[in-house]
Amino acid sequence: MSLRHALLGLLADRPQTGYDLSKRFEQSLSRYAWHASHSHIYPELKKMTADGLVEVVGEGARGSKTYGITERGTAELREWMFTRKDTPVRSEYILRLFLLSALDTGDMRTLIGDVVADGEAGVAELSQVIERIETDARPGEKPPFARLAAEFGLRWHRLQRDWARWAIDELDKVEHQRTTDKNARRTRRRG
Amino acid sequence: MSLRHALLGLLADRPQTGYDLSKRFEQSLSRYAWHASHSHIYPELKKMTADGLVEVVGEGARGSKTYGITERGTAELREWMFTRKDTPVRSEYILRLFLLSALDTGDMRTLIGDVVADGEAGVAELSQVIERIETDARPGEKPPFARLAAEFGLRWHRLQRDWARWAIDELDKVEHQRTTDKNARRTRRRG
DNA sequence: TTCATCATGTAATGAGTTACATGATTTG
DNA sequence: CAAATCATGTAACTCATTACATGATGAA
Numbered sequence: 001m002s003l004r005h006a007l008l009g010l011l012a013d014r015p016q017t018g019y020d021l022s023k024r025f026e027q028s029l030s031r032y033a034w035h036a037s038h039s040h041i042y043p044e045l046k047k048m049t050a051d052g053l054v055e056v057v058g059e060g061a062r063g064s065k066t067y068g069i070t071e072r073g074t075a076e077l078r079e080w081m082f083t084r085k086d087t088p089v090r091s092e093y094i095l096r097l098f099l100l101s102a103l104d105t106g107d108m109r110t111l112i113g114d115v116v117a118d119g120e121a122g123v124a125e126l127s128q129v130i131e132r133i134e135t136d137a138r139p140g141e142k143p144p145f146a147r148l149a150a151e152f153g154l155r156w157h158r159l160q161r162d163w164a165r166w167a168i169d170e171l172d173k174v175e176h177q178r179t180t181d182k183n184a185r186r187t188r189r190r191g
Numbered sequence: 192m193s194l195r196h197a198l199l200g201l202l203a204d205r206p207q208t209g210y211d212l213s214k215r216f217e218q219s220l221s222r223y224a225w226h227a228s229h230s231h232i233y234p235e236l237k238k239m240t241a242d243g244l245v246e247v248v249g250e251g252a253r254g255s256k257t258y259g260i261t262e263r264g265t266a267e268l269r270e271w272m273f274t275r276k277d278t279p280v281r282s283e284y285i286l287r288l289f290l291l292s293a294l295d296t297g298d299m300r301t302l303i304g305d306v307v308a309d310g311e312a313g314v315a316e317l318s319q320v321i322e323r324i325e326t327d328a329r330p331g332e333k334p335p336f337a338r339l340a341a342e343f344g345l346r347w348h349r350l351q352r353d354w355a356r357w358a359i360d361e362l363d364k365v366e367h368q369r370t371t372d373k374n375a376r377r378t379r380r381r382g
Numbered sequence: 383t384t385c386a387t388c389a390t391g392t393a394a395t396g397a398g399t400t401a402c403a404t405g406a407t408t409t410g
Numbered sequence: 411c412a413a414a415t416c417a418t419g420t421a422a423c424t425c426a427t428t429a430c431a432t433g434a435t436g437a438a
Contacts, residue, residue: 002281002283002286005286005290006286006290008293009286009289009290009293010290012290012292012293013292013293028289029286029289030279030280031280032280032282032285032289033280033281033282033285033286033288033289034279034280034281034282034283034286035279035280035281074293077290077293078293078294078298081287081290081293081294081298081302082298082301082302084305087282087283087284088221088225088226088281089221089222089223089224089225089226089280089281089282089284090193090224090225090226090279090280090281090282091223091224091225091278091280091281091282092193092225092278093278093280094223094224094343095193095196095197095200095220095224095225096272097224097339097340097343098200098219098220098223098224098340098343099196099197099200099201099203099268099272100336100339101203101204101336102199102200102203102204102265102268102269102272103269103272107269107272107273110273111272111273114275145291145292147361148288148291148358148361149288149289151354151357151358152285152288152289152354155350155353155354156350159346159347159350162346163342163343163346166342167339167342170338170339
C-alpha cells in the first residue's frame with residue numbers, strides 16, 4: 001500500500017488538497033517512482049482520514065478540502081521509510097530492455113537507438129530543471145530537497161543514454177568479430 | 192498488460208513451462224523490471240493460448256505443459272516493443288528517496304547511508320555475475336544478451352551508490368554552511 | 383521415507399485504471 | 411461569455427497479491 005505512504009510523504013512537506021497532490025504526482029513522482037490518478041487519491045484520503053493518518057485542516061472554494069498529516073501519520077510514514085520490504089519494481093521501459101533478445105539485430109539497434117535519444121532528452125531536461133533550482137535557491141535557506149530528486153533523475157537519464165551507447169558498441173564488436181571470423185574461414189578455404 | 196508481453200519475451204527465447212517462466216521472473220526480471228507470481232502466470236498463459244499468442248508445444252511429467260510463442264505472438268511482441276506508451280513506473284525504493292524530506296536530518300542520513308550500502312552490495316554482486324557470464328562465453332557464439340541486462344543492473348547499482356554518496360555530501364555542505372553562518376552571527380554580536 | 387523441488391491450479395481480496403459525471407472560479 | 415483550470419467524486423473493470431490446495435518426482 002504505497003499510495004498511502006506517498007500521500008503521507010507529500011503531506012509531510014505541507015498540507016495540501018487532493019487536487020494539489022494529484023498535480024505533484026504528475027509533475028515528479030509519476031515519472032520516476034510512483035503514479036496515482038485523482039480517482040484513486042480522493043477515496044484513499046478518505047480512508048486515511050478514517051484511519052487517523054491525515055485530517056482535514058481547512059476547507060476552501062469549490063468544496064476543496066486541505067489535508068494535513070497527523071502525528072500518527074508521521075509515525076506511520078517514518079516506520080514505512082525504514083522498513084525494508086523488498087517490493088517489486090515495475091517498469092515497462094526497463095522490461096523492454098530485458099527482452100531485447102526477442103528482436104532481430106536490426107530492430108534491436110533501432111530500439112537501443114531510441115533509448116539513447118530518450119536519455120539524451122532526459123539529460124537536457126533535467127539539466128535545465130537543476131539550473132532553475134540552483135538559481136532560485138537562496139543561500140542559508142533550508143536545503144532544496146527537490147535538488148536531490150532532480151539529481152537522481154539526471155543520473156538516471158545519463159545511465160540510460162550511456163548504457164544504450166555501450167550496448168550498441170557491444171553489438172558492433174560481436175558483429176565485427178563474426179565478419180572477421182567468416183573472412184578468416186574463407187581465406188583459409190581459398191588459401 | 193505487460194505481464195503478457197513479458198511472457199512473450201521470455202518465450203521468444205525458447206519454449207518453457209509456466210514453472211520455468213516463474214523462475215525466470217524471480218531470478219532477473221522481478222528485481223529490475225517486472226514481477227509476477229505463478230498464480231498470475233498460469234491463468235495468463237491460458238488466456239494467451241485462447242488468444243493465439245502462445246501454444247502448448249509439449250507435455251511432460253507431473254502434468255507440465257511447455258508453451259511456445261506463435262507467429263501472432265511474435266508479431267504482438269514486436270509491436271509492443273516499438274509502441275511507446277509512456278507507462279507509469281512503480282518503485283517503492285525510489286519513492287522513498289523522493290520523500291526523504293519528510294525525515295529529520297538524522298533519519299535522512301541513516302536512510303541514505305543504507306542506500307550507499309545497498310548500492311555497494313549490488314555492485315559487488317553484479318560484478319560477479321558479469322565475470323561468470325564472460326568466462327562462460329565462448330568466442331564466436333551468439334552474443335550473450337544476459338550480459339546486456341547484467342551491465343544495466345551494474346550501472347543501476349552504481350547510480351544508487353554514487354547518488355547517495357553525493358546526497359550525503361550535499362547535506363554536509365548545507366550543514367557546514369549553517370554552522371558557519373551561526374558562528375559569524377555570534378561573532379558579530381559579540382564583537 | 384523424508385525432504386526439496388517440480389508443477390499446476392483456484393478463490394478471495396486488494397490495488398489501480400478508465401470512463402463517467404458534475405460543477406465552481408478565474409482569466410482573457 | 412467562453413475556455414481553461416480548479417476541484418471532487420463514483421462505478422465498472424482489470425490487474426495483481428496472498429492464501430489456499432494438491433500432488434508427482436528425484437535425491438539423500
